[in-house]
Amino acid sequence: MKTALTIAGSDSGGGAGIQADLKSFAANGVYGMSVITAVTAQNTQEVRSVQDIDNEIILDQIEVVFDDIPVDAVKIGMLSSPATVETVADALKKYEPKHIVLDPVMVSKGGHHLLRQEAIQSLKEKMIPLATIITPNIPEAEVLIGGEIVSSEDMLSACRQLRELGAKTVLLKGGHLEGAPNDLLYDGESFHWFSGERIQTKNTHGTGCTLSSAIAANLAKGHTLYDSVKLAKHYITIAIEHSLALGHGHGPTNHFYELYRKAGVKNEL
Numbered sequence: 001m002k003t004a005l006t007i008a009g010s011d012s013g014g015g016a017g018i019q020a021d022l023k024s025f026a027a028n029g030v031y032g033m034s035v036i037t038a039v040t041a042q043n044t045q046e047v048r049s050v051q052d053i054d055n056e057i058i059l060d061q062i063e064v065v066f067d068d069i070p071v072d073a074v075k076i077g078m079l080s081s082p083a084t085v086e087t088v089a090d091a092l093k094k095y096e097p098k099h100i101v102l103d104p105v106m107v108s109k110g111g112h113h114l115l116r117q118e119a120i121q122s123l124k125e126k127m128i129p130l131a132t133i134i135t136p137n138i139p140e141a142e143v144l145i146g147g148e149i150v151s152s153e154d155m156l157s158a159c160r161q162l163r164e165l166g167a168k169t170v171l172l173k174g175g176h177l178e179g180a181p182n183d184l185l186y187d188g189e190s191f192h193w194f195s196g197e198r199i200q201t202k203n204t205h206g207t208g209c210t211l212s213s214a215i216a217a218n219l220a221k222g223h224t225l226y227d228s229v230k231l232a233k234h235y236i237t238i239a240i241e242h243s244l245a246l247g248h249g250h251g252p253t254n255h256f257y258e259l260y261r262k263a264g265v266k267n268e269l
């Protein structure tokens, strides 16, 4: 069985972070492992508090996995502090996993900062250049390029600027723009739109985590990058379509594998 490792924050509410990643891995047919970078006390409404995990233990978690178990793909989510970014980047440079999917998580749906302001520069300099693919949403991309993105045209030029930061490929997610949630993939040569239809729901907690983990899972299984994004876009669409009205805020995506299978989305192309 192929494996995937998530390096991310824990969400006690189970909708985003490590918890969403492991569910998405399982639903997409890979064995999931985790390195926890921070513990968030979080539900569908708020992030009440955050505790960063000590860097020695983050490093131990990474080393103990890589020293023993094959890792076919890595997904990175919440990194919290500059020291965490550096610890994770240095470790990944040592182990050189074949695929690194970097979701540059910055702010929760409720507006809580999950990446400190002073960590943004380290993320750009140390982490992004190691990534096979980065998956920013519109606000994250705006921070990374230092400019506004309000149209499809802007998305095209933003992808070019984002790629200049050093990632092999960019998937700029369009969920935060008005209209259809279309995502744009750019590999330095060509652009591909992955178009979607907006599902009317407030239950979108964990969508970014779910999508990036599904990409990592499909890369781990040997799919091409293009096919992995295509499969993941199908997966997130179904997971939002069947999202759960749990809690009083933004409910979580639904990783029920049977739904995925019944919808006819095979994991082989």
Ligand SMILES: Nc1ncnc2c1ncn2[C@@H]1O[C@H](COP(=O)(O)OP(=O)(O)O)[C@@H](O)[C@H]1O
Binding pocket: 136, 137, 138, 173, 174, 175, 176, 181, 182, 183, 196, 197, 198, 199, 200, 201, 204, 206, 207, 208, 209, 211, 233, 236, 237, 240
């Ligand atoms: N209401 C929606 N209906 C359908 N797809 C959506 C919806 N909202 C977001 N998406 C899709 O979910 C994925 C993650 O979305 P986005 O909201 O852009 O990022 P993030 O969750 O990181 O803020 C993208 O593929 C996006 O197009």
Ligand SMILES: Cc1ncc(COP(=O)(O)O)c(N)n1
Binding pocket: 008, 009, 010, 011, 016, 017, 018, 040, 042, 077, 078, 105, 107, 108, 109, 114, 204, 205, 206, 207, 208, 209, 210
């Ligand atoms: C621990 C953690 N990591 C990431 C997110 C972002 O979630 P989303 O996928 O909704 O942007 C979150 N709310 N909590």
